Amino acid sequence: MAKGKERRIGNPSGFKDTLPAEKLLFNRLMEDLSQVVESYGFSPIDTPEIEWLDTLRGHDDSGGKLIYRVFNGYENPEEGANLDSVMDKGLRFDLTVPLARFYGQHANELPLPFRRYHWGKVFRGEAAQTGKGRYREFYQFDADTVGATGAMADAETAAMLADAMQKLGLPAVVKINNRRLLDSLVEVGGIDDQEVKSRVFTAIDKFDKIGKEKVVAEIAEATSPEFGDLVDQYLSVSGAELEKIEQLRELLGSSPAAQEALENLGGIISMLHASGYEGRVAVSPEIVRGLGYYTGAIFETYVEGFEQFGSVASGGRYDRLIADLGGPNQPAVGASFGVSRILDVLQSSGWESDSQTPAKVFMVNFSPKLSDVYFSVATELRQNNIPTQVYSDTKKVGQQLKYASELGIPYAILIGEDEHAKGTATIRNLETREQEEVAMSNLVATLIRLLAKE
Amino acid sequence: MAKGKERRIGNPSGFKDTLPAEKLLFNRLMEDLSQVVESYGFSPIDTPEIEWLDTLRGHDDSGGKLIYRVFNGYENPEEGANLDSVMDKGLRFDLTVPLARFYGQHANELPLPFRRYHWGKVFRGEAAQTGKGRYREFYQFDADTVGATGAMADAETAAMLADAMQKLGLPAVVKINNRRLLDSLVEVGGIDDQEVKSRVFTAIDKFDKIGKEKVVAEIAEATSPEFGDLVDQYLSVSGAELEKIEQLRELLGSSPAAQEALENLGGIISMLHASGYEGRVAVSPEIVRGLGYYTGAIFETYVEGFEQFGSVASGGRYDRLIADLGGPNQPAVGASFGVSRILDVLQSSGWESDSQTPAKVFMVNFSPKLSDVYFSVATELRQNNIPTQVYSDTKKVGQQLKYASELGIPYAILIGEDEHAKGTATIRNLETREQEEVAMSNLVATLIRLLAKE
Numbered sequence: 001m002a003k004g005k006e007r008r009i010g011n012p013s014g015f016k017d018t019l020p021a022e023k024l025l026f027n028r029l030m031e032d033l034s035q036v037v038e039s040y041g042f043s044p045i046d047t048p049e050i051e052w053l054d055t056l057r058g059h060d061d062s063g064g065k066l067i068y069r070v071f072n073g074y075e076n077p078e079e080g081a082n083l084d085s086v087m088d089k090g091l092r093f094d095l096t097v098p099l100a101r102f103y104g105q106h107a108n109e110l111p112l113p114f115r116r117y118h119w120g121k122v123f124r125g126e127a128a129q130t131g132k133g134r135y136r137e138f139y140q141f142d143a144d145t146v147g148a149t150g151a152m153a154d155a156e157t158a159a160m161l162a163d164a165m166q167k168l169g170l171p172a173v174v175k176i177n178n179r180r181l182l183d184s185l186v187e188v189g190g191i192d193d194q195e196v197k198s199r200v201f202t203a204i205d206k207f208d209k210i211g212k213e214k215v216v217a218e219i220a221e222a223t224s225p226e227f228g229d230l231v232d233q234y235l236s237v238s239g240a241e242l243e244k245i246e247q248l249r250e251l252l253g254s255s256p257a258a259q260e261a262l263e264n265l266g267g268i269i270s271m272l273h274a275s276g277y278e279g280r281v282a283v284s285p286e287i288v289r290g291l292g293y294y295t296g297a298i299f300e301t302y303v304e305g306f307e308q309f310g311s312v313a314s315g316g317r318y319d320r321l322i323a324d325l326g327g328p329n330q331p332a333v334g335a336s337f338g339v340s341r342i343l344d345v346l347q348s349s350g351w352e353s354d355s356q357t358p359a360k361v362f363m364v365n366f367s368p369k370l371s372d373v374y375f376s377v378a379t380e381l382r383q384n385n386i387p388t389q390v391y392s393d394t395k396k397v398g399q400q401l402k403y404a405s406e407l408g409i410p411y412a413i414l415i416g417e418d419e420h421a422k423g424t425a426t427i428r429n430l431e432t433r434e435q436e437e438v439a440m441s442n443l444v445a446t447l448i449r450l451l452a453k454e
Numbered sequence: 455m456a457k458g459k460e461r462r463i464g465n466p467s468g469f470k471d472t473l474p475a476e477k478l479l480f481n482r483l484m485e486d487l488s489q490v491v492e493s494y495g496f497s498p499i500d501t502p503e504i505e506w507l508d509t510l511r512g513h514d515d516s517g518g519k520l521i522y523r524v525f526n527g528y529e530n531p532e533e534g535a536n537l538d539s540v541m542d543k544g545l546r547f548d549l550t551v552p553l554a555r556f557y558g559q560h561a562n563e564l565p566l567p568f569r570r571y572h573w574g575k576v577f578r579g580e581a582a583q584t585g586k587g588r589y590r591e592f593y594q595f596d597a598d599t600v601g602a603t604g605a606m607a608d609a610e611t612a613a614m615l616a617d618a619m620q621k622l623g624l625p626a627v628v629k630i631n632n633r634r635l636l637d638s639l640v641e642v643g644g645i646d647d648q649e650v651k652s653r654v655f656t657a658i659d660k661f662d663k664i665g666k667e668k669v670v671a672e673i674a675e676a677t678s679p680e681f682g683d684l685v686d687q688y689l690s691v692s693g694a695e696l697e698k699i700e701q702l703r704e705l706l707g708s709s710p711a712a713q714e715a716l717e718n719l720g721g722i723i724s725m726l727h728a729s730g731y732e733g734r735v736a737v738s739p740e741i742v743r744g745l746g747y748y749t750g751a752i753f754e755t756y757v758e759g760f761e762q763f764g765s766v767a768s769g770g771r772y773d774r775l776i777a778d779l780g781g782p783n784q785p786a787v788g789a790s791f792g793v794s795r796i797l798d799v800l801q802s803s804g805w806e807s808d809s810q811t812p813a814k815v816f817m818v819n820f821s822p823k824l825s826d827v828y829f830s831v832a833t834e835l836r837q838n839n840i841p842t843q844v845y846s847d848t849k850k851v852g853q854q855l856k857y858a859s860e861l862g863i864p865y866a867i868l869i870g871e872d873e874h875a876k877g878t879a880t881i882r883n884l885e886t887r888e889q890e891e892v893a894m895s896n897l898v899a900t901l902i903r904l905l906a907k908e
Contacts, residue, residue, distance in 0.1 A: 008508045008509070008542065009506070009508070009509070009555075009558075009559075009780070010555075010559055011501075011502055011505060011506070011509075011555070011559070012504065012505070012506055012543055015502035015504050016502060017499070017500070017501050017502070017559070017560065018499060018501070019560065019563065019564070020497035020498060020499055020570070023497070023498040023499050023500050024497070024498060026500070027488075027498055034481075038812035038841050039839070039840075039841045039842070040836070040841070040843065041811050041813030041816075041842065041843030041863075043474035043477070043811045043812060044474060044478060044481055044812075045474055045477050046471070046472035046477050046480070047465075047471050048465055048466075048469035048470060048471070048591050049503070049591060050590075050591055051465060051466070051469075052463070052464075052465070052466055054462045054463070055463070055465075066526065067526065068524045069524065070522045070523065070524050071522065071523060072519065072520065072521065072522045072579020088462065089466055101464075101465070104463075105463075105464055105465070106471065106473065109473065110473070111810065111860060111861050112857075113845075113846050113847075115811075115843070116474070121503060121575075123504070125525075125526020136504075137502050137503060137504060145846060147846075148846030148847055149847055150822070150846055151825070152825055152828070152844055152845075152846045152847070153846040155829060156829075156844065159829075163836070267822075267825065270825070270826055271826050271829035271830075274826035274827075274829060274830045275826075275830040275832075275833040276830075276833060356497055356565065357495050357497045358492035358493075358495065358498075359492075359494075362495075365606065368604070368721075371605070371609075371721065371725055372724055372725050372728035372729075373728075374606070375606070375609060375610075375725035375726075375728060375729050376728045376729040376730075378729075379613065379729040382493040382617070385493070387494070387495055388493070388494070388495065389494065389495030389569065390610065391567075392567050392599060392601075392602030392603070392606045392610075393567075393602055393603055393604045393606070394604075403566075409495075
């Protein structure tokens, strides 16, 4: 216990417990996302949560102060020791730095292109805003392709995002842009000051929040009315996806960067439209994806009716990042699902589980004398893929049924001494309170039929 | 970068990367175990990996030096600061301490009995023995019932272990004993010195490794020839499970502790035998489960033919532990699956995956001109639950097929310009190199048929 302090209880701010109802939803989400990315041949990997601080900091210490350092008792430094020399390990703050380290380390054992997905916890020592869903320990789910240059891998990333939303039952649009198109916009506009470029992109990035007019006004003020007009035209392209590409070509086609970007976008849209994704993907010149490390196609995913939640899954092409992080010089493209945000949307759209348990049947325990009967009936149900909980001890029947109802178990089975003597069981619907008595020999079949209707 | 040191690369000793083939097996294992424990109504939960050091240390600092402490940049102490006062958080070293903290914190929101399962990473700053599979960061998988006293929950724990082994295709025996029976053995033998008791239990715990004769000799030397004889008889019970219980009753029945233990064992065996577990469970007076925190029934699971791997899943009743760890005073029983050990056994017994990817079909990419065709065929296959990888760029066909074979994908689809013009596709078995040309309209049906045979 820390000297001179109260013993701390509970969990530290920014670190979250997940109770059964929410965890059951989370597991369903991970299963669905895994199934979708596996359908594209992404392979699962795992890496340690602890890496060398050198790896996490990279060449430019971009993780900075948010990195949690770790050390154990054996490494416990004398007070006054140089901390940097002792505490040389830390907790990962994303899954991209580990991918670069992992790919660099195992390149000889891995295929190229290498498609991996990875989900797990990441840690950020930022100010926690638990009310707003910002935690210090949270999950990420990433799927990336290392070593592929063409539009095929880009298009697959967009399709994977659209498939995931469909799998989750969420109507969504995957917005697609290309960073080279944004580069061409400032190039054609004659903006070459790096600081001004950043202000332009930052302004465009606010499109979804403040609307086109304010973005254009902000940019016109920071640059010139003429460049404001160009941005206005850029953000006003409309019509079918291929028409938007045509309008962008007219506007920016003089720039080699734009030609490259529009060829990429054209290829992506062509593949997606040939494959039934029309209406679920959109060329969106307004998306920027921050000022980060993207070099080509970029993606953001908005759920219809939940646009205010922001993008729930996003990504893009980052052809220089893996080398920058100390890995081999390989192009890459991928996307990240915003796990917490998707859970928020799912819960807001009725995916909420009213059950705290996977059990579908609850076995009332009338008497220790019948333990063997309860146990063998429960075993038979489990063998028929019906998750079953037997009440562990004997308590009043009403209390047992209340317990099962509160857990959200749909059916209870009652076998008292009378029923046992007759060879029957009573099945009780815990929501409607209706019950029926069935012969033991019909119990499994009846439950399978009832549960199929749930 | 640490001053005056080489930049560290790779991952730190004791921290392990998991490559796709192994991770695919791991995921299958987690799915199988989750399905089994869910069939008993255990609900999943999640807790943070970071807890207050006070919570992890408990009242007696039992975690000791193996606990990794964590702190982030914002909490970075001045050199020379009192480390204990700043670094007040640590990484969990098991899932039991978090269960006690979690149950204590959420008791009002949780049902009683509360059945939870939990799997995740734990961290121990011990000397790493990577060659022997001892890591500093590894997975645990626990299932426990809090708040149940009877033999029912004990029997379910044993049955769950047996079911898990069956689900994994491993012939196994769940050995069952009761700590009170061991207490009665020393009681009946008149051993009351705590230190001698410990030596007796430690000796019995070596039964599997050194055999009965050496155990008895060791104990006789440490105590008396008479007590050695008693231990010999205790370890010699044999026959059917209920006969063993009868022999133990004759030997130790004068002790109230033995009566209690044998009633519990009798109830457990009776339920298990009534439910078809005969032959898969065994009353085993020789199991001790260390000198730890167990208070009643105890379990260990050995896989036939892999006994030298030790117990692959174990647990027991620990009615005082949750209170000792600072939680409420609730009885509990549960078990832990030895994830790494089970993976070792599975891999040794032929569960080895020869595939590094979930993809079942590989689409050769002959030309960017056919991108839309490849993409739409792949989309159709995915919609039919056939995981499909398209080669991202165009490369020599031989190289593409080699890539797919190395990944372990069973089938390739070849659609060149000729095939496309004819409306056909060639399906190639990448192992046998046999191939057949089918009409595009038959492609999905043919692949479903071929993959069903895999």
